[in-house]
Each structure stands twice: as structure tokens, then as C-alpha cells.
Amino acid sequence: MNKSVLAQSTTEINTDDHLWSNLLNGVSRIKKAPSKYILLLGGGNRNAREWISSLKQAAIGVHTGRSFKENKEEIDSTYLMDYTYIEWMDQDQGERLAVIEVYLISERHVSCESLLLELFTQEFLKNCLICILLDWRNPWKWLEELYSWINLIRKSIENFKSLEAGNRVISDIIATWEHKIRTYSENAPWVSHDTNRNDQVAVPLEIGQYDQPLGLPFICVCNHSEHMLSIEKDELLKDEHFDFIQQFLRTILMKHGGALYYTSDLYPNTLNNLLYSILDCFSFSPQIYMDVNSPPKANVIDGNQIFVPPGWDSWGKIRIIRDGFDVERVAKAWDADLNFNTDKNKTLNSKKIFEEMIADCRKNDIFDISETNDFVTTIPYQEFLLNHLNIIETKLEAQENVPEDRINIANAYVASPQLNVGGIKLNAEEVDEKLKKLRDTRSESNSPVLTPEKCYKSPLKAISPLPAKEQNEVLANFFQSLLNRKKAGE
Template identity: 30%
Template sequence: MSSSPHGSKAAGTNSRPTSKDGSKKNIWSSLLDSVANGKRLPEKNLLVLGGTPESQREFLESFSADASDGSGLVNEKRKATGKTPPIANQFALGYTYRDVLDADQEDTLARVSAYLLSEPSLSFAPLLKPLLTPQSVPETLVVILMDWSDPWTWIRRLREWVRLLRTVLVSLDDETKIVMEETMTEWRDRKRGLDANSAAAGGLSTSGGQVTIPLGPGEWDEGLGVPMCVVCQGADKIEKLEKEHGWHEEQFDFILQFLRTILLKHGASLIYTTPFLANSLQSLIHSSLGIHSLLKRQSLKHNVIDRDKILVPANWDSWGKIRIIREGFDMEGVSTAWSIEIQDPPEPIDQPPESDNGPGEDGTSAVRVFEQTIHDPKRDTTIAHPNSNSNGTKIEIETSDIQAFLSSQVEVLEKLKAEDEKDRANQATPQLEMSPMDDEGKVNEHIGPVQFNMGGIQVDADDMLKKLRDREASRTQKKESPVPNTGDEKAHNQALANFFAGLVKKGGASPRGSPSA
């Protein structure tokens, strides 16, 4: 029985693999690797540039919002369970991450690492360079944050960010640059509807021939190597600019045409957002990063009608669509000037427009053209009315936010309270043995004038006392004087005596008809 082939087969099956049996080890390794790869989350990167720490947080909350209910609010369930990672963005290059959940809020589609930078300083270029590698470039999206609180600074800020990005991208190694070129080709061609095979061949096959889809004027002639999206936050402030500062549709159309003309050159997308209102920001970011739901297909549709809900996806715009917004806009001039300006290294953003004396700032600068049309309303008021009118009063008063004002007043009240307590503690004990009449002046200030009614006449006691004192002093002076009294003085004294005598008789109520004394 032991020599039967069946027995030998069973024995061979139950035996463990030896060191010489490498085939079974390779099978186990491949199985483990496949399981590990299946559980590994797709890694995506967001490079968030611009904004303040607060506006960056607002962007991340909008990006992480649970859009399943259509409210656009932050996922309260995730916040309540404490699963929201902290955001470190107070100094230099910040970082946080977000897990993108599917429509059922159960399955995780990807993990997005967000790197945050507020200032386009050239000194931060070494921090950005390690983030762009051959592996990360295809999975990276650059987001530039703007805010409607200062739209007159947008083009200058955008120029400095593009300059910084170009400085970083030029310094990358050749392998990364090749991947960047492939990424831009994929965005430029396949995103236009070409499949992978036709995109590789350079055209779309129709009726057995190759048809190349040409790019329109001003499209993709300044590709950066990474996809880019510009997010203009706080679109609810548009109404304030219109009501309080007299802006009209011409200004808003000019801003939109300027932005779209520039972003068309980089193949970038554009979106206006409003806090706590539903918008397409999440769909736009997911689409740009290649994150797609397994349960629900999200549509991304352009919107160029609602001025506070603008959405221009990548590869959708063209000069023809920009031109119809308003006639007279010089797209050719803006496009050409922009290509010249972005060649220089970045400059400080807070540099005033009047000090622009560098190349391209002689009137042909795109930034200068924009800032000559879109002014800071407060700066215009200061120039026209230097803080006062003919009466010396201020023309305009800046008001702070209500909550900020109340917070500052709490600090002021606490400070005043502490000072009062300190004064009461240092106040000397009053001397009770001191007579209150020692300081007649202070007492009189508190008592006030003393008046009484005499014979129907209201008499001021203080005034009468003063007159009596003056009269007594006058008499004393006359007695001491060698000059004799004149007849006029005697007559005056006699008249006074007769007057007071008449008052006494009137008060005596003598019988009618009785002779006077």
C-alpha cells in the first residue's frame, strides 16, 4: 500500500515547502501583496496656496462637506465623532489630510493630503520642491485661494503664485519634468473627450482617418505641468461691493473676463464659492483629482450666468465664450502681457501699484491694466476726500465686525474693572475728625444756592449776604476817609428809611383812614 502512487501523492501534499521549493513561496508573496494593494488607499495631493489660515480652513471644510443632503454644510457626523484631523497652518508650510468618503459615508475612496502655504515668497520654494515627484505629480492639484474682500489684488496675487510655481517647476529633475509633460498632455487631450489610444496617436479616428483637434487661441500656451484651480471665496460680498461702493456689472464682468483669459492659458478651472451654501467645489476638486464615487455619479456643469456661482471647468472655456460677456475686452493684449510678466521671479504682494517700475509695468502690464480699472474703494475715497470735509469731520467711518467689537469691549471692561478695584484698595481712609466746614468752597459746591420767600419776593440768601458785606465794607471805608459826606448821601439814606418805613406800615395793617405817623 505504501508503494502505491496514491499514498505517495498524499504524503507529498501534506509536506511543508522546503527552502528549495521557491514556487510556493512566490505564490504566498503574490497573494499577500495583492491583499495589501487592495486595502491601500489611493493617495491624492492638494497644494493650497494663498488665503489666510481661516479661509484655508473654510476651504477644507467645504471640500470635506457631506454633499449627500445637498446642504453644502460640514459633515456634522464626522465632526461629532472627532474624526476630523487637525490643521497645522499657522507657520510656513502647513499640513492636514482628509479621507474622501463615498456617497453612503462608509467606504473610503481616497486619502487627500493638503499642503497649505499663505505667502508666495521665494524663500518657500525649497519647501514645495520635495512635494513634486514623478509619483506625486499625476495625483496633485494646485488650488489658489482668493477672496471677494479684496478683488483688486487678485491678478497681482495670481501673478506672484504663478511665478513661484514656475521657479519651483523649472528646478525639478528631468524625470519629474517628463511626467509633468505627460500629465499636461493627458489633461489637454484626453480630458477633451479623446480616448487613451487616440490621444497617444495625436488625434481622433473618424471614418478611418486621423483628425487632430486644434487648440484655440490663448489655450494651454502656458501649461505649468500640474493641474490648477482658482477658488474665489466669499461671493456673498459681491452685493456689498454693489450697494456700499457703487460697483456695477461692468466691474464684475471685467474681473470675470480677466480671470478666465489668464486661466485659459494655464488650462485651469475657476469657481466662486459662498460660505454655508451649496456649491460645486467638492465635485470640481474630486473630478480634478480623479476621485469618482462607486455609488453615485456626480455631474459637473459649468455656470457662467449667476455672478456669485461661477463655475468654469478645465478645458471648457475659449476666447469666443469670454468675448460674449462684454464687448471691448482686449483678450489678445492681456494674454500677451501675462506671458511676459510671469517670466520674472515673485515680488512682495503688498507692494503698492504706484511703485511698479520693473519690466512690463509701463502700462502694458496685465496687472497694471487690471488695477487701473478695478480700484480699492477705500483708497479712492481717501484720494478724493483726505479723511475730512470742509467742516473737519470724517467722510467715512470704518466699522469693525460686531463679534470682534464685542470681544474687544470685554477686554476693555475687564481692564477698567481691575483699575477701579486697584483705586479703591489704594484710597486713604477719610479723616472723621476733620470739620466739613474746613473747606468752605467744596461744601458750597455741593449745597448750592440757598433761597427763601420774603413778602412774596424770592430772595437769594447768598446774594443778599454778599451785598450786605459789600455795603458794610463801603461804610467802613467812608468813615475812615477824610472826605465828608455829601448831601446826596444823606438824601439817599433818607429815601431808604422812608421806603422801609412804608413796608412796616403796610405789614402793620393799620385801620383804613387813620392818619399816617
């Protein structure tokens, strides 16, 4: 090969390598937008998708100033898990500042546990926030829903801890979240989680605070708080009931290090407060992403705009809402329920306490036929179909095994068609035989036979009548057969 050609080829290769290295170095200098994850549980399929759409529009509104009701995005629904994301953009530079990926499991399913086991990785859990969504249109079922989802989280975390390095990852997450709770200060400016822990003042945990950690940061959102007015108007619940529900939820959430938020599209500040807390949980500076200088104040007075950030609550603050609430009894009942997962026939202790105060008046409805207060355990879908298939096959076998003699007996007893002419019962088959004999008799003669078919097809003048003697014999025989039939019937 020519040396000049070889040298030229080598130069081109070196130039290409230099070009790619420059491109890769340039891309590596670009700051990658950090990704965080929200696992949204509950709320029902439609309600969960509508709520996350409102939250996305609220995130857009903090930058553009638009109302979050404008151009509400529709999230496609799938069989079990939905997916979307919330992004914060730099309007000046047009760059993406941060991305929060949202995974939605709106309804409990038999395969949820295995699905979460696939979803839970070290990277996912280190940057994940659990959000349980409740709906004010059905507050009577909140305790069942809360227990079901929390129990699912606990089982999924235990499954992850059995994997290699799983226990260490969960322990680090619990320690980080506990530090956040202990260093919470309502009046202090926002402080990054990356700040040296020695520079922050950590207070001891309150009684009943974070003594049952789930293993992940946890918040609870009660959506459609505007329905509290209609519930009160219909006299289903009163002020003391709303206070009891708030106290009950706060007692449970305190034990798991959770936070409580009431949200509604009619109160945009509720979504903004929630966004602030979400950014704070992910160590995103709210000053940058929301352009706020101070954190929002906790609110437990405005009944439909409750805002309890993580680390703020205590038993004393819960008791002061309304006298008579036994916070210690509720906490012990919830502990007993969490340690009791095997006997599905026993009613939960916390549920008894909840229903003593929050009775579902809708049970008097004629359409409500439920007679048990126990939790309903759903049958797996495939098991239900298998049972139904067995029932169908049993019915088909019973039909195929009918004895042939029964079928023959049934056919033998099929009655011949009967006629009634002038009060005289006639057998249609016998009449037909008589008419055939008449036709045969006439066919023997050369005279045309008078039949209904020929009456319509031939003109009357073409028909020649029978002789008088033969005609009389035919008529006499016919009426004689009728009389004989009548006598036989008598």
C-alpha cells in the same frame, strides 16, 4: 542535539513562515485606496483653513446627506505649511475608497521655493493638482496674488526639470492635461482618463488656450462670493466691474489650462461642482464618489456662482459676457509679464490694464498711506533681524563711548537743594552746618539739647531750659547768620 528536538524546531519554523506568507498574501489582495494630492496656495492662513474645512464637509455630505456646516473641523495651523486630507468612504462596507491629501501654503514666504523643491517628487507631481485660493473680501489684490503664486509654480517646476528625468515627467503631465482639455465635452458622460485616447475625439486648442502650460493641472477658486453683494451695496464695484474681473481671470487661466470657480458656504452647489471637477481631474468616477449621473453645466451668468471647468472656455465665450473687453490685449500683456521677471521696479503691463478698470476706492481711507502701485518685495526674515541687530548695536556703542569728562562736568553742575523761609533763600547744606554747630555748642554744656527727635521721645517736663543769657546768645547768633545770608544774596 536530539534529532527529535531538531525536527520539532524545524517544523515550528516552517509553520511560522507559512502563517506570515498567508497574512502577507491576504493584505496584498486588499485594494489600496489611491492617494492624490492638492497643493493649495494663497487665501490667507485662516481663510484657507476654513475653506478646506468646508470642502471636507461637503465631501462628507454627498454620502451622509448632512449639511457641510455641521461639525466643521478645525485644522491646526503651523509656521509655513499645513496638512490635512479628504477621504471618501464606502458607507456600506466601511472601507476607504480614496484619499486626497491637501498641503496648504497660505502666504508667500521666502522659503516657499526650497520647500516645494523638497515636496515635488515624481510620485507627487504625477498625482497633484494646483489650487490657487483668492478671497472676494479683497478682489483688488487678486492680480498681484495670482502673478505671485503662478510665478512661484513656474520657478519650482523649472527647478524640478533640472533634476534627473524631471523634464520627461513634466512633459508627460502636460501632454495628459492637454488631452483632457482637447477632449472636453459638456454633454458627454464622464469618461475615465485611462480610456484609450484613440476612442476619444480631440479637438484643436482654441486661440490663447493652454499656450503657457505650468506643468501641472491648475484651478483657481474665488471664495466668499457672497461678499459681492456687500461690495456692490457699498458702491465699491458695479456689475461691469464684476464682469471685467471674470473676463480677466478667465483669459489668464485659459493660457495655463486652468479652471475658475466661485465658492461660498451659502451656496452649497458651488462646492459640489468643485468637488466634481477635482474628482474628474484625478480620474475618480464622480458617479461612484458623488452619486451623480451627469457633469454639472458651466455657469457664467450667475455672478456669485461662476463655474468654468477646464477645456470649456474660449475667447468668444469671454467676449460675449460684456462688450468692450479686449481679450487679446490682456493675453499679450500677461505673456509679457511672465517673460519679464528680472526688473522688479517696473509695473506689470497686466496690472495697468486691471487697475484702469478696477480702481481701489479704499485708497482714500485715512489709514491707507501707500503711495506706490508697484509690487512690494518682502525682505527675508533673517535679513530683517540682522539689520535691526546692527542698529541696536550701533546705539549701544554710542552710549558706551560717552567721554568721562562730560559725565563729571554734568555732575559738577548739580545744584545744591535750596529752601525758602519767609521769603529768605537758604542753602540747605549751610543750614544743616549751622544746626550741627548749635548741637555741638549745647553738647559742651550740661543742659539737655532740645531736638525734634527728643521732643517726641521725652516728656516736656524732662527738658530743662537754658539759662537766659546763653539762650539769648544762641538766638542772636542764629538770626544774625540769617541776616548776613540775606545781605549776601542781595
